[in-house]
Amino acid sequence: MPSRTTSGSPYMQFAKLRAEVKYDLAASGVMSYPLAELPVRLEELEINGTDAYGYTPLRERLAKLNGVPTECVVTAAGTSMANHLALAATVELGDEVLVEHPTYELLVSVLDYLGASVRYFKRRMEDGFRIDLEEVERQITPRTKLIVITNLHNPSGAIADQETLCGLGNIAKHANALVLVDEVYLETLFDQRPRPALHLGEHFLVTSSLTKAYGLSGLRCGWVLAAPELAQRMWHINDLYGVNAAHPAELLSVIALDNLDRVAARAKHLLETNRRTQDAFLASRSDLEYHRPEFGTIIFPKLSRGRVDELYRWLTERYETSVVPGKFFDMPQHFRVGIGGDPEMTREGLNRLGLALDELGNSSRSSY
Numbered sequence: 093m094p095s096r097t098t099s100g101s102p103y104m105q106f107a108k109l110r111a112e113v114k115y116d117l118a119a120s121g122v123m124s125y126p127l128a129e130l131p132v133r134l135e136e137l138e139i140n141g142t143d144a145y146g147y148t149p150l151r152e153r154l155a156k157l158n159g160v161p162t163e164c165v166v167t168a169a170g171t172s173m174a175n176h177l178a179l180a181a182t183v184e185l186g187d188e189v190l191v192e193h194p195t196y197e198l199l200v201s202v203l204d205y206l207g208a209s210v211r212y213f214k215r216r217m218e219d220g221f222r223i224d225l226e227e228v229e230r231q232i233t234p235r236t237k238l239i240v241i242t243n244l245h246n247p248s249g250a251i252a253d254q255e256t257l258c259g260l261g262n263i264a265k266h267a268n269a270l271v272l273v274d275e276v277y278l279e280t281l282f283d284q285r286p287r288p289a290l291h292l293g294e295h296f297l298v299t300s301s302l303t304k305a306y307g308l309s310g311l312r313c314g315w316v317l318a319a320p321e322l323a324q325r326m327w328h329i330n331d332l333y334g335v336n337a338a339h340p341a342e343l344l345s346v347i348a349l350d351n352l353d354r355v356a357a358r359a360k361h362l363l364e365t366n367r368r369t370q371d372a373f374l375a376s377r378s379d380l381e382y383h384r385p386e387f388g389t390i391i392f393p394k395l396s397r398g399r400v401d402e403l404y405r406w407l408t409e410r411y412e413t414s415v416v417p418g419k420f421f422d423m424p425q426h427f428r429v430g431i432g433g434d435p436e437m438t439r440e441g442l443n444r445l446g447l448a449l450d451e452l453g454n455s456s457r458s459s460y
């Protein structure tokens with residue numbers, strides 16, 4: 093009998109409760125954008141709104157940003173709630189869902205909570221973590237209701253091109269399944285961002301937010317893009333959860349969207365600077381194997397020698413630095429490094445990561 097189980101999300105508990113460090117390479121978003129830099133006047137804010145299903149000016153701006161009709165936009169508390177609504181609207185108890193591996197752990201925790209039966213298709217580092225459509229064909233079954241991917245891929249940052257997404261859509265269509273694409277990191281392409289996958293057909297659903305690329309996590313400005321009937325279903329499911337969003341946050345989100353160019357310019361510059369630092373770091377290491385993503389805020393190297401849990405302990409205890417251990421992505425020999433932080437902090441964090449790796453290398457050599 094299918095059942096619903098949850099012990100919450102081990103990854104989210106790690107993300108929220110991990111030791112505070114000075115050099116934080118565990119975060120995956122661009123550093124916070126200060127409220128003081130947005131042209132906000134107190135008179136523009138209000139406590140209560142009147143819209144029943146999403147604040148219309150916010151939905152309209154998100155529709156414009158994504159080139160879709162307003163009825164395709166469901167606003168949600170971050171990509172987190174957007175994913176939850178998208179999954180709850182498309183998956184029933186016992187349904188089979190095909191998910192990329194590795195992936196963002198929360199997607200699987202929510203599927204477990206909804207009582208779905210999860211199968212995986214592999215994305216391999218040796219292959220640049222690309223989506224191998226033949227592997228998807230091998231793993232899909234007549235019972236598959238939904239395929240789930242992240243684009244850019246969390247944890248590797250790899251991008252899926254339009255041809256691959258179309259191929260994935262065709263496989264799903266033949267199987268009478270839908271495709272959910274979490275595009276929260278695709279926002280980091282800014283003016284180069286391709287159109288959201290909903291444009292490839294109504295069997296696609298897309299989730300995203302202003303969290304990762306813009307440093308605006310606290311607004312919780314997330315959204316789902318879906319065919320109008322599915323979107324309607326999500327609004328009704330949302331009535332069982334948060335009912336309405338905090339209206340001041342909706343108003344602030346509208347202001348942020350009206351000024352998105354300036355928020356994006358700062359993030360773009362920061363990521364270009366940090367990517368140069370990251371490249372210099374990677375070039376200096378012979379003890380790491382990696383796929384270098386072209387875009388985004390994260391990389392997911394593999395440690396050639398030694399153990400990641402030891403590296404993590406030394407990093408936090410001796411070097412005041414943090415990364416995300418790969419065990420949260422079910423790949424314990426890897427670790428995820430975020431490059432969206434303050435440039436000086438990122439430079440020094442990578443320097444300290446290098447020192448910890450040297451120490452680990454020396455200790456594993458001397459133990460032979």
Ligand SMILES: Cc1ncc(COP(=O)(O)O)c(C=O)c1O
Nearest residue numbers: 170171172196242246276301303
């Ligand atoms: C793939 C992915 N989706 C969603 C989220 C959550 O995003 P938000 O802060 O917008 O809820 C994250 C955060 O790490 C993520 O990596």
